[in-house]
Amino acid sequence: MPACFEGPLMSAHPDSRIPIETQRWVRPGVTADAESLDAWLMARAPLAVPEARARRLALDALLEQGAHGICLMAGTDTVRALLPVTLIHSLSTGGRVAMVTEWWPPQTPERADSANNADSAGSAGSADQWLGECCAVLSDWCRAHGIRHIFLAPDLVADPAQVPEGFARGAEGLWRRNLVPVAKQLG
Numbered sequence: 001m002p003a004c005f006e007g008p009l010m011s012a013h014p015d016s017r018i019p020i021e022t023q024r025w026v027r028p029g030v031t032a033d034a035e036s037l038d039a040w041l042m043a044r045a046p047l048a049v050p051e052a053r054a055r056r057l058a059l060d061a062l063l064e065q066g067a068h069g070i071c072l073m074a075g076t077d078t079v080r081a082l083l084p085v086t087l088i089h090s091l092s093t094g095g096r097v098a099m100v101t102e103w104w105p106p107q108t109p110e111r112a113d114s115a116n117n118a119d120s121a122g123s124a125g126s127a128d129q130w131l132g133e134c135c136a137v138l139s140d141w142c143r144a145h146g147i148r149h150i151f152l153a154p155d156l157v158a159d160p161a162q163v164p165e166g167f168a169r170g171a172e173g174l175w176r177r178n179l180v181p182v183a184k185q186l187g
Contacts, residue, residue, distance in 0.1 A: 024125075026137045029071040029082075031063045037071070040079050044104065062086075069098070070141060072134045080106040081127075083134040087147070092172075098142050098150045105130055128162035135164035135177070143182045150177045 029037060038056050047055060062071040062084055074081040082104040090097040105127035135150070142150060150167075152175035157163050163175060170176035 024074070024076055024133070026072055026074040026133050028065060028137075028141065029063050029073045030065070031060070033073065034060055034063055037063075037073070037079065037082070040082075041104075044107070059084075070138070072137055074106075074130055074134055081130045081134065083131070083138065085138060090149070093149050095149070096147050098138060098147050100138075100151065100156060101153045103127075103131060103156045126162070128158060128164075131156065132162075132164040135167070139166065139177065139179060143179050146181045148179050148181060150179065151175070152177075 034056075037059060041055065041059070042052065046052075059071065061068040067087060069084065069086040072083040072085065073079050074083070083100060084102055084104075086099050086101070087096050088099045089095075106125075108127075135152075138150060142148075151170070152164075152167060154169075154173050154175065157167075157175060160169075164177075166177045167175040168177075
């Protein structure tokens with residue numbers, strides 16, 4: 001499995017003037033993360049029972065990291081952002097493509113409900129920065145699994161000047177990144 005993104009980020013406790021170093025991370029979710037991610041999603045976007053069950057089944061399929069896709073988690077002390085990725089077949093590229101159609105960015109203080117959501121605390125950095133870090137880990141994962149292309153839905157990037165590194169607008173309107181797979185080493 002490729003290395004996850006981990007990097008220091010300076011942030012401060014709301015009551016302190018002394019900055020403390022917080023470790024930001026991005027990693028693929030695994031089946032052991034299902035319960036906590038399901039609870040996190042329900043806190044962010046509650047659903048009625050039938051829809052919540054369907055969402056949980058989709059989450060479980062992504063967390064298996066099989067032929068369906070992958071679910072990247074990003075955070076500091078807890079999960080702050082989620083990038084679900086579906087693997088699809090593409091006739092235009094002649095292979096499988098990692099398709100990203102939804103992005104659960106860290107909530108901003110004005111969108112976060114302080115009573116039940118600590119998501120905004122310590123989530124320094126813009127949504128586009130978090131998306132860029134997730135896309136870097138996704139690129140490594142795709143290369144390791146022989147996937148040559150990543151497509152992002154057009155509305156996932158709020159500011160076209162802040163598009164993640166390596167992405168360009170394709171003729172079909174999607175943000176597209178072409179990858180070179182990692183050579184396999186036997187031995």
